[in-house]
Amino acid sequence: MVDSQIVLTGQTIAYSSYAVVIILLMGWFGYHLVRPGKSSKVSHAFFYTFVGFLVVLGVSLHIVTYNTIPWASMDMNRDDIKPDKVFNITVEDHQFILPSEKLIINVGEKALFDVSSLDLTYGFGLFRTDNSMLFQMQVVPGHRNDILWQFDKPGVYSIRSTEYSGPKGAQMILKDVVEVTIP
Amino acid sequence: MTFKDTFLNGEQGLFKPASLTPMQKLILRFVVVGLIFYGFAVIEGMIMRIYQIEPISAMPDFQYFAMLTAHPLVGIFGSTYSIVFGAFLFLVPYLMKKPLWSVKLGNWTFILITVGTLTFWLAGFITHYAPLYTLYWPLPVDFSQFSPIGGTFFIVGIALVMLGAVFFVINIFKTIVYTPEGWEKQPSKALIASAIGYDGFTNLFRKKKNRKEHLVSLPVAAIARGSVDVALNAGIILFTGVLILVYMVGHLFGFDLKDTAVDALLYKNWFWWGLDLIADGLVLIFVAGTWYLLAMMISGKNLYMQNIARAALLVELVVSWTVWSHHLLSDQSQPGFLKIISGELVTAFELITQGLAFFITLATLWSARPLKMTNELKFLLGGLLGFALAVPAGIMQADIGLNRILHNTQWIVGPHVHVAILVGLTMTLYSAIYILFPIVTNGAKLYSQKLANFHFWAHLIGGIGMGAFMGMAGLEGMLRRTIYFNGEYTLYMILAGICGALLLLAFLAFFYNIVMSVGLKGVIGIFTPSKLDEKNLLPQAK
Numbered sequence: 051m052v053d054s055q056i057v058l059t060g061q062t063i064a065y066s067s068y069a070v071v072i073i074l075l076m077g078w079f080g081y082h083l084v085r086p087g088k089s090s091k092v093s094h095a096f097f098y099t100f101v102g103f104l105v106v107l108g109v110s111l112h113i114v115t116y117n118t119i120p121w122a123s124m125d126m127n128r129d130d131i132k133p134d135k136v137f138n139i140t141v142e143d144h145q146f147i148l149p150s151e152k153l154i155i156n157v158g159e160k161a162l163f164d165v166s167s168l169d170l171t172y173g174f175g176l177f178r179t180d181n182s183m184l185f186q187m188q189v190v191p192g193h194r195n196d197i198l199w200q201f202d203k204p205g206v207y208s209i210r211s212t213e214y215s216g217p218k219g220a221q222m223i224l225k226d227v228v229e230v231t232i233p
Numbered sequence: 234m235t236f237k238d239t240f241l242n243g244e245q246g247l248f249k250p251a252s253l254t255p256m257q258k259l260i261l262r263f264v265v266v267g268l269i270f271y272g273f274a275v276i277e278g279m280i281m282r283i284y285q286i287e288p289i290s291a292m293p294d295f296q297y298f299a300m301l302t303a304h305p306l307v308g309i310f311g312s313t314y315s316i317v318f319g320a321f322l323f324l325v326p327y328l329m330k331k332p333l334w335s336v337k338l339g340n341w342t343f344i345l346i347t348v349g350t351l352t353f354w355l356a357g358f359i360t361h362y363a364p365l366y367t368l369y370w371p372l373p374v375d376f377s378q379f380s381p382i383g384g385t386f387f388i389v390g391i392a393l394v395m396l397g398a399v400f401f402v403i404n405i406f407k408t409i410v411y412t413p414e415g416w417e418k419q420p421s422k423a424l425i426a427s428a429i430g431y432d433g434f435t436n437l438f439r440k441k442k443n444r445k446e447h448l449v450s451l452p453v454a455a456i457a458r459g460s461v462d463v464a465l466n467a468g469i470i471l472f473t474g475v476l477i478l479v480y481m482v483g484h485l486f487g488f489d490l491k492d493t494a495v496d497a498l499l500y501k502n503w504f505w506w507g508l509d510l511i512a513d514g515l516v517l518i519f520v521a522g523t524w525y526l527l528a529m530m531i532s533g534k535n536l537y538m539q540n541i542a543r544a545a546l547l548v549e550l551v552v553s554w555t556v557w558s559h560h561l562l563s564d565q566s567q568p569g570f571l572k573i574i575s576g577e578l579v580t581a582f583e584l585i586t587q588g589l590a591f592f593i594t595l596a597t598l599w600s601a602r603p604l605k606m607t608n609e610l611k612f613l614l615g616g617l618l619g620f621a622l623a624v625p626a627g628i629m630q631a632d633i634g635l636n637r638i639l640h641n642t643q644w645i646v647g648p649h650v651h652v653a654i655l656v657g658l659t660m661t662l663y664s665a666i667y668i669l670f671p672i673v674t675n676g677a678k679l680y681s682q683k684l685a686n687f688h689f690w691a692h693l694i695g696g697i698g699m700g701a702f703m704g705m706a707g708l709e710g711m712l713r714r715t716i717y718f719n720g721e722y723t724l725y726m727i728l729a730g731i732c733g734a735l736l737l738l739a740f741l742a743f744f745y746n747i748v749m750s751v752g753l754k755g756v757i758g759i760f761t762p763s764k765l766d767e768k769n770l771l772p773q774a775k
Contacts, residue, residue, distance in 0.1 A: 054638045058708050061635065065648070069622055069701075076618045083598060084606045092596040097538060104588040108581030112632055119634030126569055126633065171369040171497055173563075173641060175712075181721050182710035185637050186563060190497045191371070193566035212641045214365050214714035216378040217295045 052120055053203065054184055121185070121199065124160075128198040133162035141189055142168040144218040146209055148227065156233040160200045167191040172219070173212030176228060178205065186212040201230040239680065243752030248677035250758020255767040256323055257673045259339050261759045263319020264666060266347050268744060270311030271659075273354070275740050277304045282699075282733040285726040288716055297716065298363040303354050305366050308654065309511065310394045311350035316662050317519055318342055318401045320669065321456050323770065324526070325408050328450050331416070332768040334407035338400050345397030353390030362387045365714065366508075368473065370500040371492035374480040381481040388474045388481070395467040395474070402464040409449060409457060413768075424448050428457035430550070433543030447543070451536055452529075454543060455522020458550045462514035465554075469507025473500075498566055506557040513583060514553030516658060518546055520620065521590035523661050527613050528594045530668055532601030542593050549586040555579045559631035563640040572633060580631040587624045591617055608685050612664035615693050619656025622697065623649050626704070643711045647703025647729075655736065656696035663692070663743070670750075675772060680749035688743040695735030702729040 116122050124131065135155060140147040155161045165174045167189045174195065175186030184207060189195045206229055211222035234245065242248075253261070277300050283289065284297055322342070326333045333339060356362055360383020364373040373384065409428050410421040426432050427448040436444045449457070476495070483490045525536050536542055558575035561567040594617060604610060626648040630639045639645060667685070671677065679685060703711075706725035711717070748756060765772060 057635070058638060061629065062705075062708055065626065065629065065704075068625060072621045073618065073697075076614060076621070079595060079599075080606070080611070080614050083602050083604055083610075086603050089600055089602050091600050092537065094538075097592065097596070100592050101585070101589065104585045108584045108628065109578075111581065111628065112577045115632050115634040121637060122634035125637070170372055170375060171501075177710055180709075183638055183642065186640060187637075188561075188564045188640075190501065190564060190566060192493060192496060193498050193564075195565045197565060210712075212712055213369070214298075214367075214372075215369075216372060216375060217298045217363065218378065220294060220716045 052118075054121075055178075055182060057119055058182075124198055124200070128162070128196065131160065131198060133198055134159035135161045137161065137163050139163060139165045139174070140168060141165060141172050141174075141211075144170075144211075144215060144222055146174075146211075146222065146224055148209075148224070151227070153228045155201050155228065155230045157201060157204055157230055160198055162196055162198050164194070164196040165189045166195065170215045171213055172215050172222070173210075175210050175212040176207040177210055178207060179226070183212075188213055203230065204232055205230050239749055239752065241753050243755045244678045244680045244750045246752075248674050248751040248755040250755055250761065251764070252675050252772055253673075253759070253763055254765045254769050254772060255336050255763040256326070256333060256339075256770045257675070258759055258763050259336065259343065260319045260323040260669075260673050262343055263315045263322075265756065265759060266343070267312045267315030267319065268747070270307050270315060270350055272740060272744065274304055274308035274312060275737050277307070279730075279733050279737050282726070282730040285717070286723060286730050287720070288718060294716055295361045295363065298365075299357045299361040301714065302363040302365050303357040306391070307350060307354055310346065310391075311354070313516075313654075313658065313662070314394065314398065315343070315346055316666070318346070318398075320662075320665055321519075322401065322404060323669075323673065325405055325453055325456055327770055328453050328526075329409065331408070331413050332770070334404055334411050336767045338404045342397040342400045342404070345393045345400065349390045349393030349395075349397060351390070352393060353387045356383050356386035356390060359383065360386070368477070368504065370495055370497045373477045374484070374492055376484055376489075381484045385478065385481045385485070388478050392471060392474045395471050398463050398467045402460045402467075405456060405460045409453065420448070428454050429461070430454055430458060430543055430547035433540055434547050436540055437544050444540075447539075451539060451543060451546075452522050452526035455518055455525065455546050458546050459515040459518035459522065461550060462510040462518065462553055466507050466510040466515070469503060469510070473504055473507070498564065501561060501564065502557065502567075505560045506554075509557040509560065510553055513556050513580075514550070516653075517553070517583065517587055517590075518549050520616070520658060520661055521546060521549065521587070523665055524590055524594040524613065524617065525597075527609060527661075527664055527668060528597040531604065531607070531610050531613065532598050534597055534601050537593050537596040537600065541589065545586050545589045548582065552579055552582045552586060556583065559636075562631070562633055562636040576631060577633060581628060584624060584628050587620060591621060607667070608679075608682075608689070609664045609668035611689050612660045612667060615689065616657055616659075616661030616664060618693075619652055619658070619660055619696065622700070623653035623657055626652070639707070641712055641714065642707035643703040643713055644707030646713045647700045647707055649700075651703065652696060652700035656693065656700070659696075660692065663688075672771070674751065677750055677755075680746050684742045684746040688739050688746065691735045691739035691742065695732045695739060698732035699729045699736065702726075702732065 137153050138149055172189040173186055174189050176184040178184060185199060187195060187197045206226045209224040209227055211219050281300060322333060322339045360380045362379050362383035410424050412419040432445045480490050529536055555575055556579050558571040559580045562572055562576050629635055630645055702725045706722045711722045
């Protein structure tokens with residue numbers, strides 16, 4: 051499965067390029083707006099082409115990501131996929147309660163994290179040792195909160211709450227409790 | 234003039250508060266108070282920026298989170314609502330050439346928003362009530378963390394603001410449809426149809442010769458449509474506030490209600506439906522309407538593609554009612570069809586509607602070139618750039634795949650929220666303030682153009698820069714709504730802090746410029762009663 055770091059790198063390049071282009075474009079527009087020259091009406095054809103471009107862009111973004119980001123389709127169809135491992139985790143009083151001290155996963159396995167909250171709304175995220183995020187989900191009390199993830203590389207991950215649950219929530223971190231190893 | 238004379242009497246002594254009509258004083262009061270609350274939000278923001286670089290030992294974490302709770306609410310309700318409501322209560326009668334339906338109700342809106350904002354801000358500051366603006370159930374009624382008394386005052390403060398918002402909506406719609414004394418009977422139904430956009434929409438399907446004439450101008454139509462979302466939002470927030478109050482009052486009287494009686498996911502859905510009427514509704518609609526008005530006033534030309542613009546405003550209104558689910562893409566129990574249809578597809582429409590408003594505004598300006606680079610024009614271009622940066626950032630995160638690695642990171646609150654609000658919205662509001670300043674002050678002169686230029690560049694660079702560095706930290710995993718104690722993102726936070734300081738300096742330069750333009754006596758004079766007829770928007774020529 052494509053690592054989320056690769057997706058983030060792609061997003062960084064795409065958005066940064068767009069930001070530079072739009073800033074330059076607005077600079078160009080502002081510069082020419084005040085230069086001497088004939089006022090001219092923008093053609094309707096140009097306008098409708100722009101509208102068409104926005105429609106194509108808006109619709110295609112989701113189609114492209116659904117077909118290129120592997121966890122998107124896996125997430126939507128997770129009820130039909132049999133996980134290799136299931137971890138039932140409970141959250142109460144700002145504490146994660148794990149089924150074991152360490153969650154061990156073999157490379158290539160699909161692991162299901164089924165997290166229940168007994169009081170507040172929390173978040174559940176896995177983070178790499180450099181603090182970057184692998185994935186996250188919300189943990190809503192009274193509802194099923196499960197996420198299926200395939201681990202393709204060995205690594206060590208920390209669990210952290212990704213949702214605000216009051217001042218105590220900032221300390222909801224379990225360091226290096228998920229280990230992905232080569233079997 | 235000496236510095237002291239200018240400070241007391243304003244630039245060249247041109248601002249005379251006694252010459253102001255009640256309506257001019259009303260809008261100026263809204264603007265002054267709105268700017269003061271903006272100052273609150275900027276200072277709070279700067280303190281939190283420092284805290285993100287290095288947690289301040291003198292400030293406990295619960296104080297930080299109380300500030301984090303108050304900050305967006307003071308910014309949106311205390312500042313933006315004040316400035317926008319004040320401007321629109323003036324502009325609707327100004328554009329329709331008829332008196333405001335009720336100046337008294339306008340004054341009540343001002344009082345309720347001011348008192349309400351101070352109430353919830355103080356409740357947060359003193360009691361540290363900090364469930365954030367999201368109020369995810371059952372956090373607002375978690376009395377092991379928060380005081381029910383503080384919470385009660387907090388909710389009452391928000392409710393006062395919402396009541397002020399309801400009064401604003403009533404005043405706007407009554408002003409559009411009512412018949413002033415001595416006028417011919419106004420066609421109320423036709424005016425409403427025009428204001429809501431029904432006529433503009435049906436005109437798209439009529440032959441040119443059969444098209445209905447627009448009874449209200451496009452900016453008034455935008456204000457009316459945005460006001461629909463203001464009303465719906467106020468209803469949701471008031472309903473939620475009453476629910477929370479019931480739990481608080483129950484606790485204070487010694488009987489605790491079960492918080493499981495409220496479904497947390499259902500609550501999240503209705504609350505985000507209501508909150509999104511601000512973020513993805515009235516803000517976008519009001520901003521588009523303001524861009525159109527500013528483009529017409531600056532260029533002196535009719536709006537490019539006016540019928541399309543009207544129809545797009547109606548589409549935006551419907552879109553704003555159906556996009557909330559993009560906030561729940563990481564909620565695994567949220568039905569998949571809502572995630573795809575509401576969260577992704579309808580949300581993508583905002584790229585189209587906001588893109589149209591962007592294009593139409595630029596095309597209108599282009600038709601009048603060459604233009605002079607006035608303060609209002611440069612701030613309008615800044616506002617357009619802000620939304621051009623922030624809307625695509627939002628569309629990216631409203632994607633099932635990308636949301637998994639972006640939700641609740643600094644990406645959301647940096648390149649999307651802060652760039653949209655600080656650069657997009659605030660620069661648009663500054664443009665409106667600069668263009669309306671001589672009209673509502675009866676010709677007062679700006680104290681310093683150099684300060685206005687500094688204001689522009691410092692705000693633009695500060696706003697975009699802060700959003701960019703927050704975004705970079707977010708892409709590397711930095712969460713929002715938490716505290717990092719081990720310097721994990723120090724470099725990005727220092728750079729974001731420098732940009733935040735630029736924003737603060739920009740605001741101070743602007744505020745000083747305005748105070749020196751109208752003088753201290755002028756500022757005080759704005760808050761004294763006017764002796765002129767309240768039916769006149771502007772002083773009548775003798």
